[in-house]
Amino acid sequence: MSLTALPEAALASLGRATLAALAALGRIALYAASTLSHIVRPPFYRREFLTALLQVGWLSLPVVGLTAIFTGGALALQIYAGGQRFSAEAVVPQIVAIGMVRELGPVLVGLMIAARVTSSIAAEVATMKVTEQIDALVTLSTHPMKYLTVPRVLAGFLTVPLLVGIGDIIGIMGGFLVSTEQLGFNRASYIKNTIDFLETADVVSSLIKGAVFGFIATLIGCYYGMNSGRGAQGVGGATKNAVAAASILILAANFVLTSVMFGS
């Protein structure tokens, strides 16, 4: 290959990758539309929904709690250290609160859900596909979208905002503990500053982000599981791609939502 052909080949390769990514995004959008249309039409599978609530919500609590408390603590230390440079150490409670509620809480919970739930859903559904369990569902007159995707996506949409709310509180608690036990802040004034500074819009934005991230994380897990390749390699590939896609989409959605809600 000549030297002049190299940039051309690189551009062609970039173009192909872009087209493939856009095509995948289009397929995911169609899958999302189909999921939404099935959510509002019977039959509904109550038992599968309750199981999904447990898997997505309740069992994610430990990882969400641990992530939030350490992040809140680290955030307090960072703000205190940074604030010292311009004598603004006192803003630790306010910045921890706003940082956790508006940004870190939803994003970290979203990413934790992508790691824990998206991977688990993708691997489970992909295994079901590889072992013909999804074909078996069809022959038993059960729509895989209704039986597998709808309960999980609905559970993600409903429980992740709750997880985000809990994560926000635990994160603020982490900041509170570090600030009061290590940095010498007064407990009562820390709590008062936090409550006074936070607005309803901050909390609502956090919960909205949680709902969107929950929808994305569960939908992507189901999508990649349903479209998995064959064998163990197919299951592994579906899981890996699902986690990567969910993480990227959550971060992209976070930017869009933040721009919409706080851009002005």
Add this chain to the structure above:
Amino acid sequence: MIELSQVTKAFGKNRVLRGINLTIPRGQSMVVIGGSGTGKSVLLKSILGLVTPDSGRITLDGVDVRETERDAFLARFGMLFQGGALFDSLKVWENVAFRLMRGHTKRPKAEAHEIAVEKLRRVGLKPETADLYPAELSGGMQKRVGLARAIAAEPEIIFFDEPTTGLDPIMSGVINELIREIVTEMGATAMTITHDMSSVRAIADQVAMLHDGLIRWTGPVAEMDTAADPYLQQFIHGRAEGPIESVR
């Protein structure tokens, strides 16, 4: 009666079915034989609508399957999958009673459980098996559970996808006998795909041989050994030499 007329299916450049013509008479047991990768599973899945053919027509009792109401159509079928395809997250009895607990044929839980235990007994499994999970069963037991699930709603038509693959010869014989008995006592139409000749002789009324995307030969099982078709003879006698290319 199931009829396939000029059915084709390709995956990319790989033309798996090249114009299948096949009739499965009502109440008969048709076994489709052929080497690995010849499209037997695709043929079976095309009838059920799990794979959409590129062209051709498939009819059930004279009605094009694309024009039938999907749930009503599928309610007439039962299927035993190659690996069992049991749902890991459900107990054995819930697998067997899956159809009975959902949709138009929904029954009370106790009744569905009772039917499931009865079907398990019919395939030679004890009632204690009902409360186990599929992962706790051996391969042979999983096949039996798959068989119980296939017959639970007493379908008119039952499909068997490689029913003896992965089983030892004795268990294969047991499954073959069960299939034959159940199909006979239910009066069901059956279609089995396999490359196990002992299954063919135990299960079949009619045999069709699929090779290179086409039905090479079809006829009663009694005529299979005396048929002149060289492809069929090579296959049923397992000869390396013959018109079917084998890779060494």
